[in-house]
Amino acid sequence: MKKIIVTGCQGQLGQELMRQAQALHWEVIGVNHQSLDITDAEAVHSTIKQLNPDAVVNAAAYTAVDKAETEKALAFAVNRDGPENLAKACSDMDIPLLHYSTDYVFDGRKTTAYVETDSTVPLGVYGESKLAGEQAIADNCEKHLIFRTSWVFSAYGNNFVKTMLRLGAEREVLGIVADQFGKPTSAAEIARISLHILQQPIQNWAIYHLAQPDPISWHGFAQALFQQAREAGRALKLKDIHAITTADYPTPAKRPANSVLDCQCLEQTFKLNIRPWRESLAQVIKELVKQ
Numbered sequence: 001m002k003k004i005i006v007t008g009c010q011g012q013l014g015q016e017l018m019r020q021a022q023a024l025h026w027e028v029i030g031v032n033h034q035s036l037d038i039t040d041a042e043a044v045h046s047t048i049k050q051l052n053p054d055a056v057v058n059a060a061a062y063t064a065v066d067k068a069e070t071e072k073a074l075a076f077a078v079n080r081d082g083p084e085n086l087a088k089a090c091s092d093m094d095i096p097l098l099h100y101s102t103d104y105v106f107d108g109r110k111t112t113a114y115v116e117t118d119s120t121v122p123l124g125v126y127g128e129s130k131l132a133g134e135q136a137i138a139d140n141c142e143k144h145l146i147f148r149t150s151w152v153f154s155a156y157g158n159n160f161v162k163t164m165l166r167l168g169a170e171r172e173v174l175g176i177v178a179d180q181f182g183k184p185t186s187a188a189e190i191a192r193i194s195l196h197i198l199q200q201p202i203q204n205w206a207i208y209h210l211a212q213p214d215p216i217s218w219h220g221f222a223q224a225l226f227q228q229a230r231e232a233g234r235a236l237k238l239k240d241i242h243a244i245t246t247a248d249y250p251t252p253a254k255r256p257a258n259s260v261l262d263c264q265c266l267e268q269t270f271k272l273n274i275r276p277w278r279e280s281l282a283q284v285i286k287e288l289v290k291q
């Protein structure tokens with residue numbers, strides 16, 4: 001891959017993609033919400049045509065899971081129409097589109113990890129809009145890769161790790177949901193694997209699951225991150241993390257109780273190993289403690 005466009009380049013994943021592609025000395029053009037609104041079909045088409053990249057990586061998305069319940073039109077514009085615009089433009093140019101979707105396309109009733117072919121039954125508007133985006137891409141651009149990922153964290157933007165560190169410095173006790181299970185995944189690992197795959201000759205255009213081992217609950221993830229933060233020298237007021245249930249913490253959007261993604265298909269198809277989230281977490285904590 002010589003030249004790529006990264007849309008949504010100022011999001012968590014967008015920033016990591018930019019940083020890592022630059023480190024690999026790729027020609028990478030980042031466009032943010034202001035410079036390219038992906039819901040603007042004409043702008044998407046003319047920008048991609050003019051920049052003439054070898055691939056487009058779409059890190060732009062509407063990611064406010066709870067707010068989406070009351071902003072359905074906006075969620076669908078960004079998560080369905082935006083990907084459709086990109087897919088049509090990439091198809092016209094005969095270049096690949098790499099896009100990201102979510103574990104929230106599943107309802108969480110399965111008792112084992114989800115594979116790519118499992119039925120999708122989103123519980124909320126965000127999941128519905130992301131699923132519609134997957135379908136719009138598959139319908140409009142043959143050369144597509146869609147990576148469903150989960151529980152994304154990084155040193156940038158808003159995410160669970162950053163929220164927990166802020167709360168842990170302010171409060172002595174926190175109640176964290178212990179009956180939802182998933183795979184925390186760092187933006188850095190998603191970017192590393194995305195760029196690794198883009199360097200290969202690709203034949204297997206499809207949807208893949210991309211999340212870091214091993215499964216854990218939000219409560220378990222909080223315990224791990226606070227332990228690492230303490231070890232890294234972060235001062236915390238926190239003394240206790242209570243395990244609570246989903247029912248104890250009602251949210252506007254329902255979340256799946258199990259959103260663990262089985263990633264064997266990605267690992268086998270592209271001959272790679274996804275690193276455990278604990279390793280990536282240590283890197284992120286190190287960066288955050290420095291700030």
Ligand SMILES: NC(=O)c1ccc[n+]([C@@H]2O[C@H](COP(=O)([O-])OP(=O)(O)OC[C@H]3O[C@@H](n4cnc5c(N)ncnc54)[C@H](OP(=O)(O)O)[C@@H]3O)[C@@H](O)[C@H]2O)c1
Binds near residue numbers: 078
């Ligand atoms: N975060 C998670 O836990 C999670 C979990 C599973 C899957 N994912 C998926 O992973 C991908 C990356 O997520 P992320 O956490 O990096 O998201 P993020 O930090 O929220 O970044 C999304 C970026 O998209 C931009 N954007 C929003 N609307 C846009 C538009 N109309 N045109 C162009 N840019 C627009 C935002 O810019 P503004 O802020 O300026 O609007 C923001 O910079 C997304 O596809 C997401 O659905 C995320």
